[in-house]
Structure formats: structure tokens, C-alpha cells
Amino acid sequence: MLSQPNIQPSQPISPGNVITIAIAVYRANLKTYFRLALIAHLWLCIPIYGWGKYVAISGLISRLAFGELIHLPENVEDANRKLNQRVWSFFWAATLSTFFVFCGFLLILFGSLILFAFIGGLIGFSGIIAQFFSRNATVMITLVIITLILRIAWIVFFVLGIGWYYSRWMIAEIPLAIEDGISGKQSVDRSWELTKSSFLQIQGILLVWVLVSSPLTIWVSNILQIVLKTTRSGLNLEKPGDIIYILFAITMSIFLLPFWQAVKTVLYYDLRSRKEGLDLQRISAQFSQKADQLPLSDR
Amino acid sequence: MHFLNRITLQTPESVELEFLLAGIGNRSLALLIDYIVWGSMLFVFTMIVTIFNQLTTGIFQQIFGIQANLWFRAIALMIFFLIYVGYFVFFEVLWQGQTPGKRYTKIRVIRDDGRRESIQQALLRALLRPVDDLLTIGFFLILLGKQEKRLGDIVAGTLVIQEEYLVAPNFQVSSQGEEFVAQLLETANIAQLKPDDFALIRDYLQRRKNISPKAKAELSLNLARQTRTIIDLKKLPPGLTADVFLEAVYLAYQRQ
Secondary structure, eight states, X not given: OOOOOSSOTTSOOOHHHHHHHHHHHHHHTHHHHHHHHHHHHHHTTSSTHHHHHHXXXXXXXXXXXXXXXXXXXXXXXXXXXXXXXXXXXXXXXXXXXXXXXXXHHHHHHHHHHHHHHHHHHHHHHHHXXXXXXXXXXXXXXXXXXXXXXXXXXXXXXXXXXXXXXXXXXXXXXXXXXXXXXXXXXXXHHHHHHHTTTOHHHHXXXXXXXXXXXXXXXXXXXXXXXXXXXXXXXXXOOSHHHHHHHHHHHHHHHHHHHHHHHHHHHHHHHHHHHHHHOHHHHHHHHHHTTOTXXXXXXXX | OTTSOEEEEEOTTOOEEEEXXXXXXXXXXXXXXXXXXXXXXXXXHHHHHHHHHHHHHHHHHHHHOXXXXXXXXXXXXXXXXXXXXXXXXXXXXXXXXXXXXXXXXXXXXXXXXXXXXXXXXXXXXHHHHHHHHGGGHHHHHHHHOSSOOOHHHHHHTEEEEEOOOOOOOOOOOOHHHHXXXXXXXXXXXXXGOOHHHHHHHHHHHHHGGGSOHHHHHHHHHHHHHHHHHHHTOOOOOTTOOHHHHHHHHHHHHHHO
């Protein structure tokens, strides 16, 4: 008897559930993922190749998480061997997506600045003309209020613009880690393609991610501050405190990496289920008893 | 998804009910939304009271005497306090375990035996909310506990669950599919099709409009091939697409 999917995949998985599922996957494989995240961070010390390794191992975590999601868990060594050949593709995908995000950031920043400066200029100009004809206090007040609204509108526009643009490149390395036979560039393209018209869902996921990971960071950093204060007053040493702080930040980064990768993987799984019928392919493959061939490579 | 916690409840009538627990993600988002709505309500109320007070002080004093202002402030403060304390209780009782945030995230508070939440539970949950929020105790209890209960849930004996909806099939079947049904029932062995196979075809037809053309072509062809083998159909009419074939099988299965 095959189990039917019990969440209706014609609807997106809700942002809250994406986070809950990601946590559950991470929890079930805590040691493995944490160890991988630690190794990935060690690689960061080596420039260029090490950075590629960092992205590749992040991708490895995603690949393992994806295996869990489709009920076909993969052996860590096997997956690692496969992805090891793609280190440069990972590096390329990460560079490309970072470059795109950076350019988009500048473009949105300056584009919106120019746009809003233009609107603001028009309003200011008309205000001066109005002043010229009638010296009225209400005109001034209205102008001030309009300028204020304009500023808020600019901030909202800017934040949403960046949020939208970033979400399009968010899963850039995931297809490369999970699908076989695609290049770094194709992986980045697929991120753009898959995330199309999922703006609200992805913004929701980012919001809940911040919500859920913040108690951890805030909590631990508060303890740390208390500890640091006592050591500082007791020993009066500045340096060890700083070192502890840096160590803490790195530990947090290691701890949160698998969580973040799992979140992106659940999103990827959801997008592919809805837009490519991934889960239907899977069930259909189970019917024809070729489950071992299908899900990881559809191209 | 099998990664979300499930819980099976036994009602007093020994009926087993299965629920999907809300999960830390939905609950965090619901709480954020509630705090925003709650904060806005208090803010708007304060604004209205302040403006109202400014405008009516003179009139009130003329009618009710010099003490009017004091009364006005006292009443306003009481209403403020009621909103402050009563927000969660009010909504959870009125909407049967839901608040604006919970409604948006489609989660609901129920009692441990599956009955709807009443005012006692809502009060206990609201009273312990500050304790749960303090040092994010509630967060960690939900995150780590098997039943995802914060202190308020433990004391009040409540669970927070997801509302699940089953969407009835609502897709269009083409006229060609309709025409092919009779022939299919005669020439093929539809009875060979199992409920799981049928469910797969139904899911595909339901969701195909969201699937990208390339993936759809591949998937429908695969499904059609498999289905054809299962129902042992020898001859296909010329010009029949995979989609139309699957539509016809879907209809034929229901009419056999």
C-alpha cells in the first residue's frame, strides 16, 4: 500500500510548516548535519577552493535532507563522492548568484532612490509654486506629511524589492546538489525559474526563519554577555571576551547552516512538487517499480 | 507531511481522532501576527481616547461637573486594560480556539480530549502567556516537546492543531475525454485500476494547471503509459493525447 501525500500539494506548504519540517529533518539527523557544517566552516579558511567546498558541503546537507523528504535517504559517503566532483560548479553557482544579488541590490537601491527623488522633487517644486501664490500654513503641513509618506513608501518599496530579488536566487545551489548532470549556471537559472510567482510564500519563509532562529541567538548571546561582564569585572581582560564572542558567533553560524539548508530544501521540494509534479512522478515511479531510478535525476 | 507531528486522541465515545500538531513555525508566525494586531488595537484605542478627550473636555465638564475628566480617564484605562488582558481570551472563546494570528495560519486550540476550548482553558493559557514569553520558555517547550505544549497548554490541558481541509476535485474535463469514456468502458478492463492508481490520476488532473509544460508532458505520458498497461487497453484511437486519455480513465473509473 502506497501512502498518499496528505498535504494538498496544489497549495504551497505554508511558511510555518516549511520551517517546522526543516527543523524536524535537522533534528532527525542532528549529528551528521552538524559535523558536515563544522567541516564546511573549516574549509572557509582556505580561499577560493575552500569556499567552493563550503558551498558544496552545504549542498551535500541539502541533498541528504532532500533524500529524507522523498523517503529515499542517501548514504553520506556516496552523496559526498558525487558532489565532490562538482566543487567548481558550486563555486561558480555561488559566485554567479552572489554577483546577481549584489548587482540587483545596487540597481534597486539607486533605481528607487532616483524614482523617489524625482517624485519628491516634483512635489517640492509644486509646493514652492503653491507657496508663491498663497502663503498658507496648511500647504506646508501637507507637504511635510507627503514627504514623510514618500520616505516610508521608499523604505517599503526598497525592502520588498530586495526581498523579492533575493528570493529568486535563494536556492541557487540546491538544484546543482540534487539534480544530476546540470552546470552551475543552469542551477542558478533553475532557482530563478522555480521561485517565479512564489513571492509571498518565500517572504513568509524568510520571516518565520528569522522569528524561529532569533530566540536561540538572542538567548545564547544574552547569557554570553552576562558571563563576559562577570569575567571582565573579575579579571579585567578585554581580549578573552572578544575571543569567546567570536567563537560563539562561529558556533551559531555552524549550528544554523544545516537549518538554513534544510529550509531551502523543503522550499525546493515544495516548488518542484507543485510546478513539476515531483511527488506525482515519485508515486508513479513506485507503481512501475523503478523508484531507484527516478527522483534524483529527471533530466 | 510525515515530518509534522501527529497526535491521536481518544474521545469519551472512544472514537479515535487524528490531528496534525501546529508546529513551531506556524505558532511563531501566529504569535507575531497577534502581537501586531494586539499592539495596533491598543495604539489606535489610545489615540482615539486622547483625541476624544481633547475635544470633549469642556462639554463633559459642563454636563457632568468638574469630576468628569477623572471618570473619563478611569473608564478609558479600564477598557485599555480589558483589551490588554482580554485579547487572547476574547478571540479564543469567540472563534473557538482561534485568534486573528491563528486564523491566518490555520491553527486552532483544542482540549486534550478533542473538545473545543472553553473560557477556563483560554484564561489559563492567557495567564501563563507572560511566563512562556519570558526567556522564551514556551518556545523551547514547543520546539522540544513531543506534544508541542507550552506551560499554558500543559496547565490548561490544551493542544494546538492544524486545520486540514480536503479540497474537492474541481477541474474541467474536456469534451473529447467525455466522448472516449464509453469506448474505454467497453474495450478496456477498468476494474484492474486500484484506488491508489485512480487517486494518482485524479491528483494529476487536479494539479496539472500549475505544472510547467515540459514537466507536464513527461508526467502525463508516463502516467498514461502505466495506466494503459494496467487497464490492458490494446488499441488507442488515433490523435488521442495523454491528458484526454487520463481524463477518460478518470471518468470511466467512476462510472464502471
